[in-house]
Amino acid sequence: MSTIVETHDHDGHHGPAKGLSRWLFTTNHKDIGTLYLWFSFIMLFIGGGMAMVIRAELFQPGLQIVQPEFFNQMTTNHGLIMVFGVIMPAFVGLANWMLPMQIGAPDMALPRLNNLSFWLLPMAFGILISTLFMPEGGPNFGWTFYAPLSTTYAPSTVNFFIFSVHIMGVSSILGSINIITTIFNMRAPGMTLMKMPLFVWSWLITAYLLIAVMPVLAGVVTMMLMDINFGTSFFNAAGGGDPVLFQHVFWFFGHPEVYIMILPAFGIVSHIIETFSRKPIFGYSSMVYAMASIAILSFVVWAHHMFTVGMPLAGELFFMYSTMLIAIPTGVKVFNWVATMFKGSITFETPMLFSIAFVALFTIGGFSGLMLAIVPADFQYHDTYFVVAHFHYVLVPGALFGIIAGAYYWLPKWTGNMYDEFLGKLHFWLTFISVNVTFFPMHFVGLAGMPRRYPDYALQFADFNALISVGAFMFGLTQLLFLFIVIKSIRTGKKAKPEVWEGAGDLGLEWTLSSPPPYHSFTVQPQVK
Amino acid sequence: MAYITKLVTKLVLAMSSALSAVVYSAESSDYNMPVGVTEVSSSIFNLHMLIFWICVVIGVIVFSIMFWSLWKYRKSKGAVAADFDDHFWLEVGWTVAATLVLVWMAVPSTQVMVEAYDDAEGEINIMVTGHQWKWHYQYLEDDVGFFSNLSTSQEQIDGAMPKGEFYLREVDEPLVIPVNTRVRFLITGNDVIHSWWVPDFAVKQDAVPGFINTAWTNVPEPGIFRGACTELCGIKHAFMPVVVRAVEQEEFDAFIAEKVALAEAERMLTSKVWTKEELMERGESFYMTNCVACHQANGKGIPPVFPALEGSQIALNDSDKHIEILMEGVQGSAMAAFGNMYSEVDIAAVVTYTRQAWSNGENGDGVIVTPKDIVEYKNRVDL
Numbered sequence: 001m002s003t004i005v006e007t008h009d010h011d012g013h014h015g016p017a018k019g020l021s022r023w024l025f026t027t028n029h030k031d032i033g034t035l036y037l038w039f040s041f042i043m044l045f046i047g048g049g050m051a052m053v054i055r056a057e058l059f060q061p062g063l064q065i066v067q068p069e070f071f072n073q074m075t076t077n078h079g080l081i082m083v084f085g086v087i088m089p090a091f092v093g094l095a096n097w098m099l100p101m102q103i104g105a106p107d108m109a110l111p112r113l114n115n116l117s118f119w120l121l122p123m124a125f126g127i128l129i130s131t132l133f134m135p136e137g138g139p140n141f142g143w144t145f146y147a148p149l150s151t152t153y154a155p156s157t158v159n160f161f162i163f164s165v166h167i168m169g170v171s172s173i174l175g176s177i178n179i180i181t182t183i184f185n186m187r188a189p190g191m192t193l194m195k196m197p198l199f200v201w202s203w204l205i206t207a208y209l210l211i212a213v214m215p216v217l218a219g220v221v222t223m224m225l226m227d228i229n230f231g232t233s234f235f236n237a238a239g240g241g242d243p244v245l246f247q248h249v250f251w252f253f254g255h256p257e258v259y260i261m262i263l264p265a266f267g268i269v270s271h272i273i274e275t276f277s278r279k280p281i282f283g284y285s286s287m288v289y290a291m292a293s294i295a296i297l298s299f300v301v302w303a304h305h306m307f308t309v310g311m312p313l314a315g316e317l318f319f320m321y322s323t324m325l326i327a328i329p330t331g332v333k334v335f336n337w338v339a340t341m342f343k344g345s346i347t348f349e350t351p352m353l354f355s356i357a358f359v360a361l362f363t364i365g366g367f368s369g370l371m372l373a374i375v376p377a378d379f380q381y382h383d384t385y386f387v388v389a390h391f392h393y394v395l396v397p398g399a400l401f402g403i404i405a406g407a408y409y410w411l412p413k414w415t416g417n418m419y420d421e422f423l424g425k426l427h428f429w430l431t432f433i434s435v436n437v438t439f440f441p442m443h444f445v446g447l448a449g450m451p452r453r454y455p456d457y458a459l460q461f462a463d464f465n466a467l468i469s470v471g472a473f474m475f476g477l478t479q480l481l482f483l484f485i486v487i488k489s490i491r492t493g494k495k496a497k498p499e500v501w502e503g504a505g506d507l508g509l510e511w512t513l514s515s516p517p518p519y520h521s522f523t524v525q526p527q528v529k
Numbered sequence: 530m531a532y533i534t535k536l537v538t539k540l541v542l543a544m545s546s547a548l549s550a551v552v553y554s555a556e557s558s559d560y561n562m563p564v565g566v567t568e569v570s571s572s573i574f575n576l577h578m579l580i581f582w583i584c585v586v587i588g589v590i591v592f593s594i595m596f597w598s599l600w601k602y603r604k605s606k607g608a609v610a611a612d613f614d615d616h617f618w619l620e621v622g623w624t625v626a627a628t629l630v631l632v633w634m635a636v637p638s639t640q641v642m643v644e645a646y647d648d649a650e651g652e653i654n655i656m657v658t659g660h661q662w663k664w665h666y667q668y669l670e671d672d673v674g675f676f677s678n679l680s681t682s683q684e685q686i687d688g689a690m691p692k693g694e695f696y697l698r699e700v701d702e703p704l705v706i707p708v709n710t711r712v713r714f715l716i717t718g719n720d721v722i723h724s725w726w727v728p729d730f731a732v733k734q735d736a737v738p739g740f741i742n743t744a745w746t747n748v749p750e751p752g753i754f755r756g757a758c759t760e761l762c763g764i765k766h767a768f769m770p771v772v773v774r775a776v777e778q779e780e781f782d783a784f785i786a787e788k789v790a791l792a793e794a795e796r797m798l799t800s801k802v803w804t805k806e807e808l809m810e811r812g813e814s815f816y817m818t819n820c821v822a823c824h825q826a827n828g829k830g831i832p833p834v835f836p837a838l839e840g841s842q843i844a845l846n847d848s849d850k851h852i853e854i855l856m857e858g859v860q861g862s863a864m865a866a867f868g869n870m871y872s873e874v875d876i877a878a879v880v881t882y883t884r885q886a887w888s889n890g891e892n893g894d895g896v897i898v899t900p901k902d903i904v905e906y907k908n909r910v911d912l
Binding site for chain 1: 558560561562569572573576577580581584587588591592594595598599602603604605608609610611612613614615616619620624627628631634635638639641642643644645646661686687688692694695697698720721726728731732733734735737738739740742743758759760761762763764765766767768831834863
């Protein structure tokens with residue numbers, strides 16, 4: 001081993017290639033991580049632009065800016081892009097950057113596969129977004145695409161949508177195989193499973209969830225494809241099929257998918273809270289077990305999305321109880337984060353601010369989730385803005401804040417430059433205020449009876465909707481500031497030390513590398529005690 | 530400025546009501562779930578408030594400890610980190626505590642669920658069918674039914690006219706039910722999935738094509754109750770409200786008697802000899818209620834999804850095909866089969882109307898379709 005290292009010429013052919021081919025043909029985990037992160041960032045602005053169209057239309061009752069036909073395309077594509085194009089690729093990008101550095105490996109285990117799984121994504125989203133410019137318009141049946149609205153009654157562009165989902169699924173499965181292989185085979189000597197950083201644990205569990213449920217998603221869109229083009233009747237009652245079957249299969253994928261979008265954020269936030277509390281994470285092993293329990297339970301709760309679909313009493317009660325159970329491991333995680341801060345020595349850098357907001361606001365999303373689990377009450381909440389408020393609380397100040405916090409936390413490591421702390425804090429406070437102005441009033445309009453996916457609404461919802469739209473525009477604009485901060489930190493800024501954050505050197509292998517780290521992270525395996 | 534003041538006032542009100550849930554009335558609220566009018570709806574409201582308050586208490590405890598720790602142990606004040614990283618009994622303790630709280634929530638939830646879930650026969654049984662984009666109500670005991678369409682005008686939606694008090698929450702013909710009677714709803718869909726929701730009854734049930742779901746209510750007092758479609762069902766999803774009028778038994782009996790008489794008169798109309806003007810008049814009003822959403826008042830449709838009728842070869846020169854489309858619908862499109870939904874007179878009238886209206890009368894063959902033609906069609910295809 002050591003002889004190989006010594007005869008290696010690091011500055012020669014092992015640097016990145018020049019120009020476009022560096023990015024097209026790269027097999028380097030950092031380059032691919034960067035590609036994923038920029039892809040996700042661009043998609044954030046495209047999907048966010050769609051949200052702005054939605055909020056502009058909903059600013060007042062009546063139809064002013066877009067027609068319902070286009071409005072439905074906006075809600076559908078906003079959801080699809082944010083889920084599959086922003087949150088998931090951002091987490092994969094962070095995994096690509098951080099996993100090899102956190103486990104003491106030179107790169108991912110399957111670098112060519114890594115390149116493929118990234119480059120499939122622009123293809124998939126190119127196809128999806130191109131449908132918006134076709135004469136019949138893009139998918140307009142909601143991101144959950146319930147049959148038969150998405151089959152018998154869909155625009156013919158639904159076939160592009162199906163193809164695009166297939167490609168996204170392949171990309172996710174390949175990415176997951178790579179991550180699992182890397183974690184199991186490339187850990188530094190001494191790093192046993194229960195010594196792995198929590199971000200690595202969170203991604204190991206997430207990758208298993210992806211491999212388990214992405215084929216289910218592929219299956220359900222394939223059944224749609226058959227119904228639409230080849231005369232089958234999986235979801236067509238007139239041919240002996242069952243439209244509700246669609247929902248069961250979709251949510252069997254969809255609920256684990258929800259945790260795919262939050263587990264890596266749990267990992268990121270755990271690292272940040274221990275760093276800025278200057279105190280090791282409280283209850284490491286219960287954190288791991290909690291994530292594993294959440295992942296396992298996620299397979300037996302899917303029908304809580306379908307309480308009004310007409311299920312037997314026993315079914316309703318089963319899914320209520322199983323859903324409530326998830327509150328236990330999730331609660332344990334929140335308690336652990338609070339206990340980590342307790343008796344720490346706390347500072348409030350931007351990543352920490354986003355992480356504190358994550359704990360507080362994700363918990364609020366958890367509370368509304370618990371309320372939604374209560375079947376009889378769900379009869380009133382279901383498909384109203386209360387649900388919209390709930391899942392935006394867990395996805396925006398939840399998943400997205402986790403990603404933003406992670407970006408600030410590791411940005412100095414990636415670029416070698418500190419970001420502008422003042423602008424970072426400004427970004428945090430503007431985001432924190434606007435996210436609550438946007439999503440908190442949605443609880444009220446939902447409880448008062450405003451259904452979701454409505455391009456127009458009754459007059460009693462007008463005031464809150466105007467407020468929500470103002471918050472949303474503010475939130476959207478604020479993210480341009482984030483873009484500016486990131487670019488600024490890439491180009492210039494105070495040089496970052498290897499450990500970047502005070503005392504972080506003891507917290508993980510990534511902080512033992514230089515900032516920015518060498519092209520092949522660890523060429524000599526470190527020893528973990 | 531006044532607007533902003535109003536907004537702020539409203540927000541403060543909302544916050545304070547969240548903090549003082551004791552003060553609520555049966556009036557529907559702008560920021561909380563309605564208590565509703567039935568026993569089930571108020572049980573659900575109480576359950577909702579119970580769970581809400583449990584969450585508030587947990588939230589206050591957890592957030593207090595967190596923000597207190599952030600304040601007390603900040604480094605700028607010289608806090609030095611302790612180095613503990615677990616505490617077995619503390620972890621067991623809060624896991625058990627969380628479990629107990631969940632059991633505390635699950636017991637009343639199960640009770641209310643059992644109370645709400647009951648698919649026994651009703652004293653009155655009503656078939657509710659979701660169509661793109663209107664509701665159909667069929668009284669099964671009396672074999673009468675009707676469609677219920679949004680009655681808010683397009684001008685109000687487009688902003689050409691001021692919006693009325695019940696903007697998007699009004700229909701041409703509400704569902705009528707008697708008070709103090711167990712009413713069972715049999716809910717299904719005709720095309721895509723819809724969902725029938727009346728918040729004041731706490732009834733929300735998906736209308737799934739090919740399947741029949743049940744829900745029930747027993748309304749103690751007369752009144753008008755407004756709800757909505759809550760499952761995305763296409764372009765006009767926001768434009769198919771539910772309105773239910775609960776009335777005293779005598780008024781309900783009179784309503785049914787009138788509907789039965791009306792249905793009888795309809796049947797008589799089929800054998801009547803119709804003039805072109807009579808058909809045109811009836812056809813126009815039918816068109817403006819049932820067809821206008823897609824094919825538009827000017828007959829130009831919204832291509833390519835909803836084809837134009839003006840200048841269409843079928844509407845100009847092929848009356849047989851025209852009747853067939855009305856009766857059987859168009860597979861794979863939003864055009865439903867109207868044959869079993871409307872009377873022969875209505876079908877004949879609207880076919881005649883669309884063959885004469887706009888420029889079609891001048892450019893086409895001008896065929897007048899009568900109810901007899903529709904009856905003949907039905908006999909021919911044995912519908």
